[in-house]
Amino acid sequence: MVLAGVICAVTCLTMMAAIVWKPRITIRGVFFDTYPLVAAAGVLALLASGALTLRQFGTGLTADTAVNPIKILALFFSMTFLSVYLDEAGFFHYLAGRTLARAGSDQRKLLGSLFLTVSILTVFTSNDIVVLTFTPFIGYFTKAAKINPIPYLVTEFIAANTFSMMLIIGNPTNIYLASGAGIDFLTYIRVMAIPTVFAGIAVYVVIRLLFRKELALPMHGEPTQASVRHKPTVVLGIVHLAVCTVLLAAASYIGLPMWLIAVCAAASLIVCTCVMNAVTKRGPRLLFRSIHRLPWLLIPFVISMFGLVLSLNGSGLSAKIADVLSHGDPVWVYGVTSSLSANIINNIPMSVLFTSLLSFGSAPQRAVYATIIGSNLGAYLTPVGALAGIMWMSLLGTVGVDFSFGKFVSYGVRIAVPAIVCALLGLMISAALLL
Numbered sequence: 007m008v009l010a011g012v013i014c015a016v017t018c019l020t021m022m023a024a025i026v027w028k029p030r031i032t033i034r035g036v037f038f039d040t041y042p043l044v045a046a047a048g049v050l051a052l053l054a055s056g057a058l059t060l061r062q063f064g065t066g067l068t069a070d071t072a073v074n075p076i077k078i079l080a081l082f083f084s085m086t087f088l089s090v091y092l093d094e095a096g097f098f099h100y101l102a103g104r105t106l107a108r109a110g111s112d113q114r115k116l117l118g119s120l121f122l123t124v125s126i127l128t129v130f131t132s133n134d135i136v137v138l139t140f141t142p143f144i145g146y147f148t149k150a151a152k153i154n155p156i157p158y159l160v161t162e163f164i165a166a167n168t169f170s171m172m173l174i175i176g177n178p179t180n181i182y183l184a185s186g187a188g189i190d191f192l193t194y195i196r197v198m199a200i201p202t203v204f205a206g207i208a209v210y211v212v213i214r215l216l217f218r219k220e221l222a223l224p225m226h227g228e229p230t231q232a233s234v235r236h237k238p239t240v241v242l243g244i245v246h247l248a249v250c251t252v253l254l255a256a257a258s259y260i261g262l263p264m265w266l267i268a269v270c271a272a273a274s275l276i277v278c279t280c281v282m283n284a285v286t287k288r289g290p291r292l293l294f295r296s297i298h299r300l301p302w303l304l305i306p307f308v309i310s311m312f313g314l315v316l317s318l319n320g321s322g323l324s325a326k327i328a329d330v331l332s333h334g335d336p337v338w339v340y341g342v343t344s345s346l347s348a349n350i351i352n353n354i355p356m357s358v359l360f361t362s363l364l365s366f367g368s369a370p371q372r373a374v375y376a377t378i379i380g381s382n383l384g385a386y387l388t389p390v391g392a393l394a395g396i397m398w399m400s401l402l403g404t405v406g407v408d409f410s411f412g413k414f415v416s417y418g419v420r421i422a423v424p425a426i427v428c429a430l431l432g433l434m435i436s437a438a439l440l441l
Contacts, residue, residue, distance in 0.1 A: 010057040010321040014314045017048030018351040025352070025390050026411065041352070041396075042303045045310035058317040066316045067309065075312045075358075077265040078185060082178045083300055084268035088250060089131040091275060091296045092243040096235045098127065098139040113153060113221040114214075117161055120144075121210055124165040130251060133170035133177055133382075134301070137163060137394045141401045151225045155407050157217035160417055163398055164209050167385040168425065171378060172202045174264075175254065178304070179357040179381035181264075186361035187374040191255045191264065197375055197436045204432035205383060205425045212421050238282060239292065246275040301393070304354075311355035315362050324359075328366035336373035337437070340364075341430045344380025345422070349391045353381040372437040379429045386422035389414055 024040035052058035067076060092098060101123060120140075128136045140162045148155035170176035174184050174194045184194050214221070234240050250271035257264045279293055318324045331339055340360070348356045360377045363369075385392035389399045389411060402409045 009055055010052065010317040011323050013048060013051050013055065013057060014318055017044060017051070017314060018355070020044050021048075021352070021355075022350060022390055025396055039303050042307040042310065045307050045314070045355070049310045049313040052313060052317045057321065058313060062316055062320060063313050066312065075308050077263070078178070078182050079305055079308060081175075081181055081265040081268045082304075084265075084272035085175050085250070086132055086135065086300055087272045087296060088243065088247045088268075088275065089135040090299050091279075091292070092131075092240065092247065093135060093139050094292050094296050094299070095239045095243055097240045097243065098136070099143060100234050101127070102140055102143045113157075113223060113225060116225070117157060117214070117217075117221060120158055121161050121165050121213075124162050125169040125206065128166045128169040128176060129172045130247065132175070133166040134394050134397065136166045137398050138401070140166075141398060145402070145407055149406070153223065153225050154220045156409070157213070157220050159398075159402065159407065159409070160217075160421075161213050163394070164213065164386060164421055164425075165206075167382055167392065167394060168205050168209055169202060171198055171205070171382045171429070173198075173251075175251070175268075177353075177382055178308075179353050180378055182354075182357045183361055183364075183374055183378050183381065185264075187364065187371060189371070189374065191257055195255075197433070197440055198378070200436045201375070201379055201429040201432035205379075205429035208424045208428040209421055212424055216417065216420065236288075238286075239279070242278055242282065243275065246271050246278075304393070308354060308358070311358045314355070315358045318359070319362055319366075324362045325366045328363040328369075331363060332369070336369050337376045337430055337433055339376075340369065340373040341376035341380050341426065341433070344377040345384035345387065345426055346380075348381055348384035349388045352390060353384055353392045356384075357381050370441070372433060372441055375433050375436075376430060379426065379433060383422060383426050383429060386418040386425065387415065388418065 021041050021044040024044050049058070049063075053060060053063065067074070124136055124140060141159065144158045144162060145155055148158060171180070172195065174180050174189070174191055180194075250268060253260070253262070253267045253271075254264050257267060276293060280290070282288070283290060283293075315324070331343060333339070344356060344360055347360070350356075351359070357377070360381075364374055364377065381392075385395050389395035395414070399409065399411075399414065
């Protein structure tokens with residue numbers, strides 16, 4: 007028990023340090039993210055020490071359960087592909103351009119339009135994709151308009167990580183936690199709608215107050231408006247995303263697992279694109295770029311963290327932690343501890359661990375939803391809290407925006423506290439009505 011706990015603790019602390027101080031290393035001109043390497047090293051240490059056997063690891067990965075990491079990764083990667091495809095086709099860039107162009111010289115109107123656009127897109131796609139798409143565009147636009155980019159970048163990041171709670175597909179942590187508890191698509195949205203709206207209102211009010219002086223200044227310059235490069239491609243992507251979302255909502259009624267629906271949608275989009283390319287004599291560049299942009303390092307990361315949790319389960323530590331968390335109101339206990347834990351070990355491994363804790367502690371379903379809230383809103387507190395934060399911070403440097411770790415925490419804490427409180431209060435209302 008002690009050995010497994012020590013190895014897991016050292017792995018998580020080292021991973022956090024790697025994310026903060028050395029998120030990437032370069033070997034012969036090739037960039038590597040460090041956090042998956044640390045996670046993989048932790049699993050290898052567990053296997054070498056005997057704290058986790060190869061048979062336990064293999065059985066856990068292939069078990070026909072709701073929290074099978076292979077199925078969850080298949081669902082996440084398929085949905086991410088649909089979103090990246092639309093991004094590569096220019097759809098998100100086009101929407102951003104249209105949104106910003108309509109704001110005129112009023113920064114307050116511009117911020118409201120950006121918040122609304124990012125929120126709606128995140129609900130139906132993914133917070134990571136929206137952050138990756140909008141960050142460079144906002145950086146270049148604000149430079150051309152001669153305005154402070156920080157209010158808009160913070161608004162984009164906060165909106166994306168707030169409204170990713172609304173649907174089960176908005177964040178891989180939603181998928182993992184909800185799947186582990188056997189929560190279907192429609193049940194999920196019925197419960198999470200109120201907490202998401204409460205949190206959304208809270209963050210928008212706080213953002214407007216934080217940046218009221220900057221937003222009172224007029225803009226100088228005109229925004230550039232993007233155009234869709236190939237409309238049939240965009241239509242094809244939108245149709246596949248829409249049909250997939252509808253089928254995911256009906257998954258529990260038609261008897262098909264969500265991961266299979268998503269995989270079929272992604273495969274269909276690939277086949278249809280190949281046929282269209284053959285007819286129109288277009289090259290496969292869009293498909294190749296979409297596949298290349300998928301977060302492939304998430305695979306060894308999630309599988310490695312799953313191995314760490316298996317070792318904790320086998321050693322009995324998970325049961326002891328679950329017993330500690332069983333005292334007090336589960337909404338507040340799990341909501342607060344998951345938010346803080348995400349900033350120690352990142353929200354994905356936190357979700358893997360808490361899925362196990364929830365099952366060991368036989369926690370009520372509202373504790374699952376509280377953990378989902380923590381996995382999303384905990385991303386505000388530090389860049390370590392979510393992969394979106396890590397990617398966002400690295401992107402800011404590429405567009406010439408100076409935004410330190412300390413500044414992230416300064417804004418994040420002031421926004422996160424009211425957001426988490428309002429979301430958990432909303433969950434208590436949802437739980438009283440529906441659970």
